[in-house]
Amino acid sequence: LxxxxxxxxxxxxxxxxxxxxxxxxxxxxxxxxxxxxxxxxxxxxxxxxxxxxxxxxxxxxxxxxxxxxxxxxxxxxxxxxxxxxxxxxxxxxxxxxxxxxxxxxxxxxxxxxxxxxxxxxxxxxxxxxxxxxxxxxxxxxxxxxxxxxxxxxxxxxxxxxxxxxxxxxxxxxxxxxxxxxxxxxxxxxxxxxxxxxxxxxxxxxxxxxxGHYDRHIRRMRQRYRHRRDQLVAALAARAPHITATGIAAGLHAVLRLPPGTEASAVKAAAWQGIALDGLAAFRHPRATMPAADGLVVGYSTPAEHAYGAAVEALMRALPPGEEGA
Structure with missing residues (x-):
């Protein structure tokens, strides 16, 4: 090995x-x-x-x-x-x-x-x-x-x-x-x-x-990119006031939220049957930099047949923009 x-x-x-x-x-x-x-x-x-x-x-x-x-x-x-x-x-x-x-x-x-x-x-x-x-x-x-x-x-x-x-x-x-x-x-x-x-x-x-590992990585890279694109497209259509960052790589995205809405969004996601964390869960207890509100969304986790429904449920859990407030 x-x-x-x-x-x-x-x-x-x-x-x-x-x-x-x-x-x-x-x-x-x-x-x-x-x-x-x-x-x-x-x-x-x-x-x-x-x-x-x-x-x-x-x-x-x-x-x-x-x-x-x-x-x-x-x-x-x-x-x-x-x-x-x-x-x-x-x-x-x-x-x-x-x-x-x-x-x-x-x-x-x-x-x-x-x-x-x-x-x-x-x-x-x-x-x-x-x-x-x-x-x-x-x-x-x-x-x-x-x-x-x-x-x-x-x-x-x-x-x-x-x-x-x-x-x-x-x-x-x-x-x-x-x-x-x-x-x-x-x-x-x-x-x-x-x-x-x-x-x-x-x-x-x-x-x-x-060579099977390389082929597996290429296949999964295509699958996860497609999932990321689905998430970004859903945000553009349903929640354009929320931006996704960190999406050029990896298996998760951070959805940047309006100040003061993170806790309620995490709770709303749980009501929709989605398990995710806010940025606060990852903040070092002695960090001094300003805190930011956001959701950490792991888009690789749901099963293939459930991913579309998971994205739809996430959209329902997001805080509304000013027009929908």
Whole structure:
């Protein structure tokens, strides 16, 4: 599997890697625990904090770090991604966790100048960048954004998984590590494979090496693009006062709402039988940037036969514009 991943990640994501730098794990959360320590690691912490994180992101990632004794410091976000210039301000941190290909959940890639700047920061401060490439294969309107890891493999830990490309039920992920971290992460993982099924690893290796994985990605990219286009068209026709952002890539969109309407929209969606979250659910508890109202809509989730009805139900849950108020 590590040999197959070496070929795929180099070709598809611009990662600079050889098999000896890859450690297979059961997913992104497991990878974090291997790096920072946790109940599933045999060794101690490989990395220590504090670490910077994006002001909006998955809360359980922050909680993994905090439970390992790593203080997280939120970075602001804007239309160019994380404000990495803030790394040189205020509390000094040892590293930063980013979603540079498609910021989660606000959408949009990290601007090229900021990609370069964060690597320059890591070199100058002996820091480390953790790159969460959770859906980097799914880009629709232009060529995929390559991995930040390709800029400096010794300053970036690249983390990926098949949770978005195949299924969250397939518990397989990987870390592409700087050379100096490999032994520590392997020690934390332990000598016996307790988490990532060997059979699953061999199956995924064959799936990649045979070319079926690439064909699967192309097929799913077309399907998700069609779903995105359906959502955007429905918004234009039924709710033109609401814009969708972060739609050039990934498996979700953020519907920007009028101020003060997020909570009621989430409740209205639940009444329509739709499970989704507002942006507030992803906001770091110590974030200082101004809050924004929005709905995070995962358009890959509904079954094919139910997608049209799900979009229709979502339209009914959205707050009206001024004319319909």
């Amino acid at each position: 590590r040999r197959a991943l070496t070929d795929y990640l180099t070709r598809a994501r611009g990662v600079r890697v050889d098999p000896e730098r890859i450690v297979v794990c059961s997913g992104f959360a497991h990878g974090l625990r291997l790096l920072f320590g946790g109940s599933d690691g045999a060794g101690g912490a490989v990395l220590r904090g504090p670490f910077a994180v994006e002001s909006y992101g998955l809360g359980f990632h922050h909680r993994i770090l905090e439970s390992a004794g790593v203080r997280t410091v939120p970075l602001g976000l804007d239309e160019q991604g994380a404000r990495v210039a803030e790394l040189t301000e205020g509390q000094r941190v040892r590293g930063v966790l980013l979603t540079p290909a498609h910021q989660f959940p606000t959408g949009g890639p990290l601007h090229p100048s900021r990609r370069t700047a964060v690597v320059d920061w890591a070199r100058a401060r002996d820091g480390l960048v953790l790159e969460d490439d959770y859906d980097g294969e799914f880009r629709y309107d232009r060529e995929p954004v390559g991995a930040v890891q390709g800029l400096d493999p010794e300053r970036v830990v690249y983390l990926g998984s098949v949770s978005k490309s195949l299924s969250p039920a397939v518990r397989l992920g990987w870390l592409v590590l700087p050379e100096q971290l490999v032994d520590g992460v392997l020690a934390a993982k332990g000598e016996r494979e307790a988490w990532a099924s060997v059979l699953d690893q061999l199956t995924l290796a064959e799936f990649i090496a045979s």
